[in-house]
Amino acid sequence: MNISQYLLAEIKKLKFDSCKNLVGLGGVQGVNFLIYWFSLFLWTRFVSKEIYGQYQLILSFSGIAGIFCLVGLGESLSISAAKKNDGNLSVIILIKFGVSIAAAIGLGVVSHYYWDKDPSLARGILWLSCLFPLLQLSTIRQVWFNAKGWFALLILSNFLFALAPVLALAIIVFLGHTQSTVFFVITVQGVNAVLAVAFILFLMARRENAKKDWKAIKYGFHASLAALLGWMILTDKMFIYKYLSASDVAVYSIALVFPDQIRVLFSLFNQILLPQIYAAGNVQEAWQYIKPKLIILSFFFISLGVIGFFAIPKVIPYLFSEKYASSVPYAKWLWLFQCIVAPTTYLANILRAQQKVKFTYLFSISHPLLLFISFFILIRFGLPGIVAAKIFSYIYAGVFFLISFYHYNKRKCSSRVS
Template identity: 25%
Template sequence: MEVLKNKGINGLRYLERYTKTDMVYLVKGGFWSIFSQIIVTVSTLLLAMAFAYFISKETYGQYKFILSLANILGVFTLTGLGTAVMKSVTGGFEGTLNDIFWKNIKWSVLFFLVILGISIYYFVNENISLAISILVVGSFSPFIASTNLYNSFLVAKKDFKRSSIYFNLIGNVFPAFCLFITMLITNKPIWFVAVYFTSNTLIGLILYLRVLKIYKPNDKVDSGALGYSKHLSIINILGTIVDNIDQVLVFHYIGPAQLAIYNFAIAIPNQIKGPMKGLASLIFPKFAERSDKEIRHGMKNKYFLLFISSIVIIITYIVLAPYIFHILFPKYTDSIFYSQIFVFYFLGMISSPAEVYLIIRERIKEQYIGTILGTIIQIVLLFVGILYWGLIGLVLARVITKICWSTTNILLYNRASRETT
């Protein structure tokens, strides 16, 4: 066994000549990310099948609308805390985790007041279900955000095994199981929202305390972490709105049934995105340790590997999508064509290394430019696409925007890296 292990390591080291990437580190960390993502994908697909079988399109559309509205309202919180904690812990300031945990709770008082006002508005207008759902969102979201900071800590410590098992596996499977039990009892969206947020809060708190017990973080606190997180949060405001505004627009202009069709169209591609997003977590600690020259040396190779991976995924998915939907989601075969178009979204994920660089080097100006340009493009394309062409316009708008956003971030990285030469 040891001989095979050594041969495998030697083979990976040989590949590093061409990839300019630490392949041993990538495979070791990537294994747990891929393993957990497979379990998450299976549980998510099973949950989606249950929703498709037990719940009507209208009810599912209402549920997804409330979750998207919750994400948009989340812009009033410090959404950049995770990245700030990751950067601080990488620098040895482990006490930042607990410090930011409580600061986020205090900061979220403003968020709750905003949520309370919106909830009262819907209550006065006799939309009781939505009023209560929004109040649930406001009550639990700050605690979910704070407890989930344990994952940023684990990634910074390069403990990808625990990160994958705790955050990706347990953190997703437990709420999914709770939702499945709920839909066997009721079909009311308000209960799905309540169970989703309470289960995420409970499991997040348990895992947060578990990480504290295992690592016993030191008392060193990065005094600049909160300030940097505020910048990241401002940057994330536009991104968060853009990532969820599509759901709101479809719900209002086309209807909850079409929103359900759209969500099933993007469901499987979104699950496939998981491992590719996980690469950013693997890259983050490495970039923090390396000089700009070392990062530049292997950047083009990383772009190329991500491009080839994206092409393989796109072609494979386009071929398999009809079979997948007819087997798993026979009620949602209308989603097949939209899903095959949406998978081209992967071409926009090539810029992940560039985006990590801009974050780790605190290139705030470049992050603002990229976010503002991407947001303007997406909002314009979303409105035009939905109003004139419906769902196909929406899907094309998301794909085109992602590719434009990716190209912009690569250009911004090139400019930033030249300035440090």
């Protein structure tokens, strides 16, 4: 049996429901993809590189603040939803919102720091801090819908979160208010905040019981503690802004556009696999479920990586104009390595679902540290140095996931906690 026959046989084994959900999620993701590219068209054609770079930097600050908002509670949400412990939802929402208020105050301090150096950037950060606690609630609906297997609601919410901000962006461009970062923050992020609140109210009304699982919440705190160094991963644009310029931040952001789409594809397939992975009793059971699918996914991602490597040099200048052509060499190499490593992330998800605390701590500490040190050392080489650091981090993550999964999978013990 050759490889094409083997892959075809494995595809035929996939359940009809899984394929139906994949088609549904894939269809809306395709629409979201077009919406996303329309937003990039607006950013790159009608907004200056300096303003776009500032906006991307503000999003980086938001991401860093989000790291300190107990991101590990997302794991608690997935476990709770899959195990039908709906009482955990309100507990996690309250904890998340309270911590987010503290993080918003931190963003206010950052705004004060930049007030004299860059007033436009400072005002954008200040307005973001006002919206931040509500924005942090936006991820809850996606995790809960996904783990519950409510794919129709997941599809609808993903579509709304893709469409609404782009409509807000289009209004800004139409009105000609493209010279201030503040307008983009208030409108684009403001729309996201309103949607987040609406879906939280919807989730609270749809709870089926009041059962709580404090063990799942405790694991979320472990995962959050381990992830505290994750802010280091998001310092790339800050290094570029400090040592290069806001325009270089914009070029780098465009270079990340295509590699980021690999994460979107990964997420699409992960949304289908996640309920069964989290419902599995141990690593071996989850592995038996995902193994045939992982073979197909690996072939898909690697093939996509090779195709994209040769296509990106032609696509970027066409889509984003010649002013972003300098991002081409960075984009194609980031894309290729992201594609190669992507399948190993499904193995990491199995270990997270089985609450392997050692794995969570080791990776969540070592990966950000290595990346931050790489940024610090290689920024002297400009954008090529930052890109090299990112590629190194991809390789490190892939190797770490493979070794860790091999270690846990070979063990006969089916303990939930290592």
